[in-house]
Amino acid sequence: MNLAFAYTHSPIQFYFKQSPRDFVVEEVPLYSFSGEGAHLILKLRKKSLTTFEILKLLSSNLGIKENEIGYAGLKDKNALSIQYISLPRHLTDKIELLNLPNIKILEKTYHNNKIKLGHLKGNKFFIRLKKLDKLNAQKTAEVCKTMEQFGIPNYFGYQRFGKEGDNYQAGLEIIEKKRKVRNKKMQNFLISAYQSYLYNLWLSLRIDISHLIANTPLDSIPKTLKMYLDCDEIPQEFLDMNTCKRLKSQPHWFKILKGDYLCHYPFGKLFMLNETSDLMIESERFMRKETAITGALSGEKVKISQWGAGVLESKFLDCRIKSVGQRRYAWIFPENLNFRYKEEEAQGELEFYLPKGAYATNLLRELAHCEIMESFSEDLESCE
Numbered sequence: 001m002n003l004a005f006a007y008t009h010s011p012i013q014f015y016f017k018q019s020p021r022d023f024v025v026e027e028v029p030l031y032s033f034s035g036e037g038a039h040l041i042l043k044l045r046k047k048s049l050t051t052f053e054i055l056k057l058l059s060s061n062l063g064i065k066e067n068e069i070g071y072a073g074l075k076d077k078n079a080l081s082i083q084y085i086s087l088p089r090h091l092t093d094k095i096e097l098l099n100l101p102n103i104k105i106l107e108k109t110y111h112n113n114k115i116k117l118g119h120l121k122g123n124k125f126f127i128r129l130k131k132l133d134k135l136n137a138q139k140t141a142e143v144c145k146t147m148e149q150f151g152i153p154n155y156f157g158y159q160r161f162g163k164e165g166d167n168y169q170a171g172l173e174i175i176e177k178k179r180k181v182r183n184k185k186m187q188n189f190l191i192s193a194y195q196s197y198l199y200n201l202w203l204s205l206r207i208d209i210s211h212l213i214a215n216t217p218l219d220s221i222p223k224t225l226k227m228y229l230d231c232d233e234i235p236q237e238f239l240d241m242n243t244c245k246r247l248k249s250q251p252h253w254f255k256i257l258k259g260d261y262l263c264h265y266p267f268g269k270l271f272m273l274n275e276t277s278d279l280m281i282e283s284e285r286f287m288r289k290e291t292a293i294t295g296a297l298s299g300e301k302v303k304i305s306q307w308g309a310g311v312l313e314s315k316f317l318d319c320r321i322k323s324v325g326q327r328r329y330a331w332i333f334p335e336n337l338n339f340r341y342k343e344e345e346a347q348g349e350l351e352f353y354l355p356k357g358a359y360a361t362n363l364l365r366e367l368a369h370c371e372i373m374e375s376f377s378e379d380l381e382s383c384e
Contacts, residue, residue, distance in 0.1 A: 037112035070115035157359030168197035235308030259307030299325015
């Protein structure tokens with residue numbers, strides 16, 4: 001899947017292999033735990049284990065069902081991960097005696113509610129880059145500043161699409177009734193991969209269009225966009241010179257359109273930009289990280305963009321998908337993005353925070369300016 005990059009710098013060469021030493025992720029809970037209640041809260045540090053493997057280990061060693069264990073999100077196997085889980089409080093004594101390899105309990109407390117999927121603000125990351133020379137380190141520092149200021153596209157990462165990158169095709173076959181999957185959980189997962197695939201294509205298109213508007217002379221924008229879209233149905237605002245002028249003058253290079261659904265950032269209510277909305281003001285709010293554009297994941301109850309934004313979005317919706325559907329932040333802003341360079345070791349260290357649902361590999365992809373796939377052991381010098 002060749003997706004558009006947000007930034008146009010030349011590829012940055014470095015080596016990165018996802019491992020517990022070079023990739024650390026720590027959950028940031030959605031709320032503070034009360035210290036009392038029917039649920040035991042554990043802050044765990046794990047390595048070389050998936051979250052599902054943790055659930056199986058705890059279930060078998062504590063004599064409980066996996067669905068009695070609460071967790072907020074899934075964490076990578078090839079990482080040092082710190083995450084929170086909840087257990088029934090009566091297991092407190094058993095936990096004291098528990099000794100499992102590659103798992104360490106860092107903290108214990110209690111809470112009134114079980115932790116549920118999605119109950120987190122986001123994640124803090126630490127990533128070590130190797131074989132990074134001084135010139136590429138300087139470029140890395142510059143790009144990090146740009147990404148923190150203007151944000152990055154919130155693509156679904158390669159992890160969503162399986163080892164061969166083709167899970168979405170299986171999801172499409174299920175929708176087309178060409179494939180049957182008995183396991184309901186697996187069926188839903190494959191369909192969600194297809195939803196994610198459509199969303200990624202839409203976001204890539206919007207990035208391409210934004211680059212064209214930002215970099216094309218004003219009087220050539222209508223013709224350039226018409227040639228790029230190469231279809232009969234083109235948003236009328238792209239053919240109007242005054243509208244193109246206003247789009248070009250938006251302070252953020254990623255252009256928002258009439259009919260887009262924005263959401264208060266980093267959480268809040270959805271709202272649509274209608275005929276009375278001032279796109280310049282909304283772009284300024286976007287630039288200040290107060291709001292962010294959203295993209296649709298196809299489903300029966302998803303809110304659909306209108307006007308020009310709707311014309312572009314409609315090409316990436318599939319009404320045959322019977323799940324609820326939702327809108328997802330299409331743009332995110334990395335926070336506390338720090339880069340340190342150790343010249344003697346030719347290594348760089350990245351630290352940053354991303355909201356929930358965002359992939360750290362997307363930030364690495366933008367930084368390297370090439371695709372980041374599962375085989376992290378390959379040298380990113382091949383990006384040139």
